[in-house]
Amino acid sequence: xxxxxxxxxxxxxxxxxxxxxxxxxxxxxxxxxxxxxxxxxxxxxxxxxxxxxxxxxxxxxxxxxxxxxxxxxxxxxxxxxxxxxxxxxxxxxxxxxxxxxxxxxxxxxxxxxxxxxxxxxxxxxxxxxxxxxxxxxxxxxxxxxxxxxxxxxxxxxxxxxxxxxxxxxxxxxxxxxxxxxxxxxxxxxxxxxxxxxxxxxxxxxxxxxxxxxxxxxxxxxxxxxxxxxxxxxxxxxxxxxxxxxxxxxxxxxxxxxxxxxxxxxxxxxxxxxxxxxxx
Amino acid sequence: xxxxxxxxxxxxxxxxxxxxxxxxxxxxxxxxxxxxxxxxxxxxxxxxxxxxxxxxxxxxxxxxxxxxxxxxxxxxxxxxxxxxxxxxxxxxxxxxxxxxxxxxxxxxxxxxxxxxxxxxxxxxxxxxxxxxxxxxxxxxxxxxxxxxxxxxxxxxxxxxxxxxxxxxxxxxxxxxxxxxxxxxxxxxxxxxxxxxxxxxxxxxxxxxxxxxxxxxxxxxxxxxxxxxxxxxxxxxxxxxxxxxxxxxxxxxxxxxxxxxxxxxxxxxxxxxxxxxxxxxx
Ligand SMILES: Nc1ncnc2c1ncn2[C@@H]1O[C@H](COP(=O)(O)OP(=O)(O)OP(=O)(O)O)[C@@H](O)[C@H]1O
Ligand SMILES: Nc1ncnc2c1ncn2[C@@H]1O[C@H](COP(=O)(O)OP(=O)(O)OP(=O)(O)O)[C@@H](O)[C@H]1O
Ligand SMILES: [Mg+2]
Ligand SMILES: [Mg+2]
Numbered sequence: 001x002x003x004x005x006x007x008x009x010x011x012x013x014x015x016x017x018x019x020x021x022x023x024x025x026x027x028x029x030x031x032x033x034x035x036x037x038x039x040x041x042x043x044x045x046x047x048x049x050x051x052x053x054x055x056x057x058x059x060x061x062x063x064x065x066x067x068x069x070x071x072x073x074x075x076x077x078x079x080x081x082x083x084x085x086x087x088x089x090x091x092x093x094x095x096x097x098x099x100x101x102x103x104x105x106x107x108x109x110x111x112x113x114x115x116x117x118x119x120x121x122x123x124x125x126x127x128x129x130x131x132x133x134x135x136x137x138x139x140x141x142x143x144x145x146x147x148x149x150x151x152x153x154x155x156x157x158x159x160x161x162x163x164x165x166x167x168x169x170x171x172x173x174x175x176x177x178x179x180x181x182x183x184x185x186x187x188x189x190x191x192x193x194x195x196x197x198x199x200x201x202x203x204x205x206x207x208x209x210x211x212x213x214x215x216x217x218x219x220x221x222x223x224x225x226x227x228x229x230x231x232x233x234x235x236x237x238x239x240x241x242x243x244x245x246x247x248x249x250x251x252x253x254x255x256x257x258x259x260x261x262x263x264x265x266x267x268x269x270x271x272x273x274x275x276x277x278x279x
Numbered sequence: 280x281x282x283x284x285x286x287x288x289x290x291x292x293x294x295x296x297x298x299x300x301x302x303x304x305x306x307x308x309x310x311x312x313x314x315x316x317x318x319x320x321x322x323x324x325x326x327x328x329x330x331x332x333x334x335x336x337x338x339x340x341x342x343x344x345x346x347x348x349x350x351x352x353x354x355x356x357x358x359x360x361x362x363x364x365x366x367x368x369x370x371x372x373x374x375x376x377x378x379x380x381x382x383x384x385x386x387x388x389x390x391x392x393x394x395x396x397x398x399x400x401x402x403x404x405x406x407x408x409x410x411x412x413x414x415x416x417x418x419x420x421x422x423x424x425x426x427x428x429x430x431x432x433x434x435x436x437x438x439x440x441x442x443x444x445x446x447x448x449x450x451x452x453x454x455x456x457x458x459x460x461x462x463x464x465x466x467x468x469x470x471x472x473x474x475x476x477x478x479x480x481x482x483x484x485x486x487x488x489x490x491x492x493x494x495x496x497x498x499x500x501x502x503x504x505x506x507x508x509x510x511x512x513x514x515x516x517x518x519x520x521x522x523x524x525x526x527x528x529x530x531x532x533x534x535x536x537x538x539x540x541x542x543x544x545x546x547x548x549x550x551x552x553x554x555x556x557x558x559x560x
Contacts (some may be wrong), residue, residue: 011373013432015428015432016427017424024458026280027546033555039464040439040464041464041466041467042435042436042463042464042467043433043434043435043436043437046434047434047435048434058431077295096435097381097435097438100381102377111395141329148301153293153295153530154329155328155329156328156333156377156378156457156458157328157329158328158329170400178435179435181459182458182461183328183377183461184491184495185325185326185327185532186491186492186532186535186536186537187327187531187532187535188327188328189491189535189537190535190537201554201558212436212463212464212465212468213537214465214537214539215537215538215539216537217539218537218538218539218540218543218544219537219538219543219544220545222548222551237548238544238548239541239544239545239548240541242541242544243541252466253464253465253466273486
């Protein structure tokens with residue numbers, strides 16, 4: 001039951017120094033009710049590939065794919081209008097850098113109530129009530145007060161939770177979460193991940209989780225996809241990946257965990273790959 | 280032992296103006312925190328979201344004024360409300376913000392971002408400014424050719440490294456880092472942490488390092504300060520805090536840290552399969 005299927009996705013950016021391939025023939029698929037984790041080197045095209053699926057890249061990007069379907073519907077041939085019916089409602093995204101994606105001129109309450117009215121069709125009054133409810137669910141202290149706060153009046157982790165609340169507000173069928181808990185301490189991270197997993201189990205929502213935190217992968221994912229330099233290196237169910245990583249890059253990632261530090265410097269992927277290459 | 284920065288009973292209240300609908304109120308974000316960081320040492324600040332870490336960071340970095348208490352840089356009291364910090368003082372203390380994208384001007388090329396602090400605060404000639412900016416790009420693991428790119432052309436982790444590079448341009452003695460590696464994948468995280476360790480060794484830099492990642496804190500910190508609701512609930516050497524955490528919140532932090540233990544993964548996968556089978560009938 002594939003919900004999202006992407007085959008052979010390529011994204012190129014035109015820059016002043018020529019064209020640059022950020023995503024190089026990547027396949028992604030996620031089933032209903034499944035949690036797919038995408039991990040990989042910074043700059044390896046994790047965010048760009050998901051933004052491409054959402055149709056949110058700037059004009060300088062050229063996107064091609066053999067297939068890009070959501071629930072059997074072809075995203076590539078859709079009109080922008082048809083796409084808007086899906087994006088923001090059935091598929092939502094928690095963006096990396098949440099603070100930058102909130103509008104600084106509007107209160108958090110205005111922004112989430114707007115989503116609830118436009119994309120979930122709630123009345124003004126119902127939107128207000130649901131917003132308070134959502135803020136509570138993501139563990140924001142003083143939810144009613146937070147409705148009236150502007151982004152600059154909130155801490156990093158509080159803004160991130162406002163974004164999470166906005167992304168789950170429409171009960172999406174697919175949630176793409178790009179580093180959703182980076183600004184949160186582990187106790188609140190746990191609360192958020194538990195909440196996402198709960199939603200996921202209750203509603204059958206599929207979750208694509210982009211993260212660099214291997215602990216989060218270990219505790220949430222069903223399947224894991226490892227990216228490096230715009231390419232998919234390895235894909236495996238979560239247990240096999242940790243038990244028996246096939247690709248040298250995956251092994252390098254696991255060895256870069258700070259808890260695996262040997263001596264007074266951390267192992268980096270470059271040094272690890274060099275080391276492995278030696279007989 | 281020379282102390283680079285010292286806070287004595289620092290306090291920060293935010294006053295939020297009222298409106299017709301809502302009375303004015305005061306948020307007590309930092310409620311009397313004291314600490315000292317010596318040359319070449321790292322103080323890590325951990326704590327719950329909203330506990331006042333970034334607020335404290337801005338005060339230490341001389342961009343926000345404390346409501347009460349005293350801040351001393353190299354033994355001298357500094358009050359930015361009374362006298363503007365000198366160019367020299369500004370160069371000494373640098374900050375890497377929690378939100379790198381918001382702190383980069385979208386219309387400014389990366390090369391200019393890096394050269395600007397030298398232009399504003401020093402008399403470094405233009406060609407040298409350029410060379411130093413290029414060197415710094417390479418130091419944080421980005422190709423020197425990216426000099427003429429704009430911030431939106433970088434990934435999240437790349438932008439974070441640009442912010443770190445900018446803060447290092449003035450050879451500060453104190454660097455305040457607000458969640459500097461939390462957006463970075465492990466390999467870049469390792470690269471940046473190693474870079475910070477190298478720089479600390481080379482220039483005897485002092486760090487105030489805010490993080491919610493205990494494995495990172497354990498790697499980098501000399502001393503640890505745990506904040507909860509504006510207060511320091513636990514403070515001590517890394518060894519002491521990790522060996523025997525006293526405060527319930529600190530213990531909770533340890534308990535909630537995700538683990539990559541194989542048996543734990545196995546158990547979780549089994550639970551999920553059972554749940555699916557039950558739901559599928
Ligand atoms: N608008 C753009 N123009 C040119 N290049 C871009 C643009 N947006 C992204 N890139 C480049 O595409 C590559 C992939 O970026 P992407 O944001 O997908 O990385 P990522 O895997 O999400 O990394 P991170 O973990 O650091 O967030 C990077 O090398 C980045 O510099
Ligand atoms: N400009 C402001 N006006 C009003 N309240 C503010 C302002 N800035 C911060 N606050 C409040 O002060 C408290 C502390 O915020 P701060 O940003 O210091 O937290 P933090 O510990 O850095 O959290 P996080 O880990 O989420 O980044 C929060 O409750 C926040 O809502
Ligand atoms: Mg990204
Ligand atoms: Mg903060």
